[in-house]
Amino acid sequence: MIDQSIKRKIDHLSVPSRLKDAMQYSFKAGGKRLRPILLIASYEAYGNDISKVMSTAIALEMIHTYSLIHDDLPAMDDDDLRRGQPTNHKVFDEATAILAGDALLTYSFECIAEDSILTNEEKVKLMKWLSRASGPKGMVAGQILDLQAENKAVTIKELEEIHTLKTGELIQFAVIAGAYLGQATEEQLEHLKRFSHYLGLIFQIQDDILDVTGDQYKIGKPIGSDELNEKSTYPRILGLEGAINQKNAYVTKAKEALAKAEVRESRLLSLTEYLTQRDY
């Protein structure tokens, strides 16, 4: 459903075909759609008709996807493959990939601004939160800290700050935006903030663990690339067993916070289990 909505949203744009192709490409090339799924699950824990959140879910995935396109550029992580497919700048070229990323980022705000169901108050709140989570105080800050940390020994505290900014903020946005649109109370939102903070860390630890123990065909990139690139990861700092223990400690905390948030059904819980156990 998310994939179809994104495709339609970009298809109906009347823009130069090369730009449209580059914008579509990185969605066609796969992805778990974790953030929009989390947003919808969080909404469903309180609200009813999910057409209320579709624009926001799509906008969020567009922002995530733009960040991957720019991250993969030669000047950044210089990755030729993502999810086993050639990266955007390999299929098109660097200039087009930069512009496709810029286009997706900008268009994500238009998707929310022009939605026909959300109120103006909701739109303003969502765009404020989304720009904070993805901008210089959020994801972009995480990205620059990540680049600065390359080939340097970092502490667990520094590592967690990078992850919280780089991936945690958008995961938190997903959970909070969904619950807010579902009319969760202030108190419930506070519990969900803690829940989503831990969820982001769980996601990242599992990513690091998979780089050691995973199946390269499932995760779509060679095993051990973090080690090879001397990247700071949980297993490198804490050892594999230490990383698994840390993850389990966060799972406990996440579940505690989730219980207090009085969610109506268990999809957020099963997503937590999935993120803990996922093998790709």
Next chain:
Amino acid sequence: MIDQSIKRKIDHLSVPSRLKDAMQYSFKAGGKRLRPILLIASYEAYGNDISKVMSTAIALEMIHTYSLIHDDLPAMDDDDLRRGQPTNHKVFDEATAILAGDALLTYSFECIAEDSILTNEEKVKLMKWLSRASGPKGMVAGQILDLQAENKAVTIKELEEIHTLKTGELIQFAVIAGAYLGQATEEQLEHLKRFSHYLGLIFQIQDDILDVTGDQYKIGKPIGSDELNEKSTYPRILGLEGAINQKNAYVTKAKEALAKAEVRESRLLSLTEYLTQRDY
């Protein structure tokens, strides 16, 4: 006033210093501030207290500046100098310049969303218009068409489509957003749409003319670089005299539309004169 507001807005961000420095740099390196000045002038043609438009004016200049940073990248226009100063990626590095651009683009929406004076209805309208003008249907489309037009003969019609998208849309946003916030009527806005369309074209023709007849110390880059790069320009397609005639024809049309818009005083008119005659 605009410079100070932008500086404050970025200074107070609690973000990694390298990111902040890169975000500030391209403002310190100069610029005419044409778009925020136009926005304020357009507001003052109808409204009173300009604190109403400052966030939008700043957001607009941030988007313009991000586009210059990305345009100058090696993968795009590969420019080492802008306004006589080293470009962002020359002072920092490509990765930082990409991220500084992403950060400015994202932060511009936050600036509008968190403004304390604008109503929610105004914020949503502004963000919708701004994302349209700068996104895949606007500025980014113009940029990709511009890249595709390199080393190719284009017609005046194609050239004007590129300019309308690449620079015209943001100039139009400046004029329309200012007048809208000043409570201009729908009819006045329609006349201002035509006015700003011609103003954008005047701006671009003058840019092209300056590349032939200008003073390189004033414009901050070598004369004749368009010719050297085989760029399609008005003087190349129409001849220098033809380009000047075309500009004057648009000036007449712009002034006609402006007269019908019943602006209260003449700053938009004097800005039109300035853009027609400017020597840098």
